[in-house]
Amino acid sequence: MKKYLFIVMFFTTSVLFAQVGIGTTTPNATLDIVANNQITPANTDGFLLPRIDAFPLTNPTVAQNGMLVYLTTADGSNAPGFYYWNNLTMSWNTILDKYDADFYEVGTTSAPDDINDAIYHMGNLALGKNSAGYLLDIEDNTINSRAVNVSRTISVDGAYYGFSNSATMNVDGLYYVYQSLLNGIGDANMSTYQATNSNSGDGTHTGFSAFLAGSGNGSQTGLSAQINNTGSGRHYGVNLILGSGTGLEYGNYTNIVGTGNGNKYGYYTYSINSGTGGHYGSSHYLGGSGDGVQIGTDVQMLNTGNGNQYGNHVQMEMDGDGIRYGNYTLISGIGTGKKYGTYNIIQPTAGGTHYGVYSTVKKANSYAGYFLGDVYLGTSTTNGYKLPSTDGTANQVLTTDGNGQTNWQAPSVPTGVVPVGSIIAWHGTSAGVALSSEWQLCDGSAISDATSPMNGQNTPDLNGNTRSVSENTFSSSGTFLRGSSISGTFQGDQSNHLDTVILSSSTSGASSIILDERGNPSYLDSDIYISPSNRYEFKLEGRETRPTNMSVIWIMRIK
Numbered sequence: 001m002k003k004y005l006f007i008v009m010f011f012t013t014s015v016l017f018a019q020v021g022i023g024t025t026t027p028n029a030t031l032d033i034v035a036n037n038q039i040t041p042a043n044t045d046g047f048l049l050p051r052i053d054a055f056p057l058t059n060p061t062v063a064q065n066g067m068l069v070y071l072t073t074a075d076g077s078n079a080p081g082f083y084y085w086n087n088l089t090m091s092w093n094t095i096l097d098k099y100d101a102d103f104y105e106v107g108t109t110s111a112p113d114d115i116n117d118a119i120y121h122m123g124n125l126a127l128g129k130n131s132a133g134y135l136l137d138i139e140d141n142t143i144n145s146r147a148v149n150v151s152r153t154i155s156v157d158g159a160y161y162g163f164s165n166s167a168t169m170n171v172d173g174l175y176y177v178y179q180s181l182l183n184g185i186g187d188a189n190m191s192t193y194q195a196t197n198s199n200s201g202d203g204t205h206t207g208f209s210a211f212l213a214g215s216g217n218g219s220q221t222g223l224s225a226q227i228n229n230t231g232s233g234r235h236y237g238v239n240l241i242l243g244s245g246t247g248l249e250y251g252n253y254t255n256i257v258g259t260g261n262g263n264k265y266g267y268y269t270y271s272i273n274s275g276t277g278g279h280y281g282s283s284h285y286l287g288g289s290g291d292g293v294q295i296g297t298d299v300q301m302l303n304t305g306n307g308n309q310y311g312n313h314v315q316m317e318m319d320g321d322g323i324r325y326g327n328y329t330l331i332s333g334i335g336t337g338k339k340y341g342t343y344n345i346i347q348p349t350a351g352g353t354h355y356g357v358y359s360t361v362k363k364a365n366s367y368a369g370y371f372l373g374d375v376y377l378g379t380s381t382t383n384g385y386k387l388p389s390t391d392g393t394a395n396q397v398l399t400t401d402g403n404g405q406t407n408w409q410a411p412s413v414p415t416g417v418v419p420v421g422s423i424i425a426w427h428g429t430s431a432g433v434a435l436s437s438e439w440q441l442c443d444g445s446a447i448s449d450a451t452s453p454m455n456g457q458n459t460p461d462l463n464g465n466t467r468s469v470s471e472n473t474f475s476s477s478g479t480f481l482r483g484s485s486i487s488g489t490f491q492g493d494q495s496n497h498l499d500t501v502i503l504s505s506s507t508s509g510a511s512s513i514i515l516d517e518r519g520n521p522s523y524l525d526s527d528i529y530i531s532p533s534n535r536y537e538f539k540l541e542g543r544e545t546r547p548t549n550m551s552v553i554w555i556m557r558i559k
Contacts, residue, residue, distance in 0.1 A: 049082070055092055060085045068095075378404075395453060418557050420453060423462070423481065425552035435555065442554035452559040460488060462554040479554075 021027030023034035035045035049068050054075045060067055065087035071080050082095040104110060106118040124132035128147075129139040140147040150162045169175055269281040284296035299311045314326045329341045346354040359368040378384010385404045392398075392408030400406045418424065423442060428435060440447060444461030447454050462479045479490075 055083075059090060060087070062087045376404075395451075420557050420559060423460070423554055423556045426555040427552055429553060438557055438559050439555045440558050442556050447558050449558060454558050459556050459558075460554075481554075 019027040019030055019032070021032045021034070023036065024032055033047055035041040037045075049070050051070045051072050053071075053073050055069075055071070055078070064085050067085045068082065069084075069092075070082055071078060071092075073080060078092065078094075083092040084095060086093045103112060103119040103121050105112045106120055112119045124135055124137060126132035126137045127139070129137065131137070138147045152160060152162060154160050167175055282297070286294045286296060297312075301309055301311060303309055312327070316324055316326060318324060327342075331339045331341060333339075342357075344356045346356060357369075361368040374389055375387045376384055377387070382404075385400050385406050388398070388407055390408070395411065396408040397411045398406055399409045426435070426439075435441070437449075440459055442459045442462040444458055447457050447459065449455055462481075464479075
């Protein structure tokens with residue numbers, strides 16, 4: 001009787017008041033159940049839904065849409081838990097375990113039940129978006145935010161990695177340990193990868209460490225930065241800032257170990273920008289006041305292979321008209337230490353031919369080496385010489401003082417060397433010897449040699465050409481040389497003889513003598529004859545004195 005009375009009273013109250021309170025007289029909902037003691041509840045304080053061991057064989061209808069049950073045991077693939085009937089999908093759906101089942105505790109297929117559980121997920125995961133194209137796909141467009149933020153406070157010595165990526169490749173192909181693509185047209189500073197290392201500990205600090213191992217033949221890239229921005233602001237593929245600790249600090253440290261035959265790049269930068277700003281494949285800024293060694297780029301190669309090895313390899317194939325620098329070094333500062341734009345040391349014990357600097361430039365009007373400043377050449381700092389800082393004057397020669405200093409001086413004529421302008425006899429044609437470029441025949445020809453101080457003059461005609469002397473022309477088979485205070489004056493062939501003496505018979509006791517230097521006397525058997533004009537003509541011929549001689553060719557030194 002009490003049971004039925006309670007039911008009647010329950011529904012009567014519901015109809016009258018529209019709210020039912022159990023354990024309370026002031027219900028705050030259609031059904032408000034309050035525990036006997038909220039602070040220290042009993043183990044029976046609660047609400048039990050219908051419990052079933054299996055779902056009904058006959059599905060509920062739309063009238064039961066949203067009906068709740070608790071499945072006590074597994075029914076097929078449905079684990080125990082709270083379920084409700086979804087008449088739209090005609091299925092029983094879980095309430096609490098639906099979302100937890102997307103992650104399992106590591107090593108199990110059970111949903112995590114502790115905040116500290118290590119969990120895993122087999123599908124792609126998206127954050128900040130509703131589609132996941134990668135295992136971890138993050139999209140964040142919030143201003144002044146970080147899509148991924150790793151913050152660590154380290155106070156104990158040891159190795160710590162904010163980001164670690166290990167790749168082992170045993171097949172051919174292209175694999176990027178870290179790839180960042182930064183696009184846009186903004187003028188703000190853009191850093192594809194920024195590493196700020198401000199630790200003060202003495203341990204090793206690594207801004208970015210890439211370790212590649214494997215035997216594949218494909219390209220292997222520890223860090224690849226590709227920037228395609230057109231903005232005029234700064235673009236950083238990798239931006240590294242180091243602290244003030246005394247330990248080793250690597251802005252970028254790459255260790256490549258492998259046996260594959262493919263190309264291996266410790267650091268590879270590919271930049272295709274169209275902006276007017278400066279483009280830097282690699283830029284290093286070292287600041288501070290420390291006394292330790294500071295190295296912008298340090299390359300150590302310990303390979304034993306037979307292939308070509310480049311400590312620094314620059315290849316430029318650009319079509320623009322701007323200046324191209326394969327290697328550009330600018331050194332400034334007020335420090336008093338020595339400064340080397342380029343410093344090369346090759347140990348004498350190293351095999352092969354050694355080239356401290358090797359340059360090949362074959363284009364006309366170009367330079368394999370161009371130096372502005374003093375140049376020192378030698379085998380040591382005490383065995384060599386410094387070239388003069390001026391270019392000297394024409395025809396000067398470079399001389400050394402024996403103490404490492406060279407100067408331009410006028411050439412001196414060593415003992416036994418014929419000076420320029422000397423004329424000597426040459427018998428070379430009979431011996432089949434060619435005349436060297438320092439000498440020229442004395443045949444009246446012009447001297448055409450820019451290196452000769454007599455360039456533009458003519459050699460004297462001494463080897464048999466016709467010469468005009470004292471308004472008379474004479475022909476000779478050669479010319480003797482005589483001493484004089486002035487060089488270059490010619491004289492004719494003179495024998496100082498009387499050609500003709502004429503005595504007139506028309507005047508008694510009187511005579512007239514005519515001396516003709518070049519007459520045409522009549523030759524008879526005797527030296528005296530009477531001409532038809534009744535004049536006595538006497539022909540007195542002088543005789544030339546010429547010793548036995550041999551013909552030679554006169555030559556003159558022109559340089």
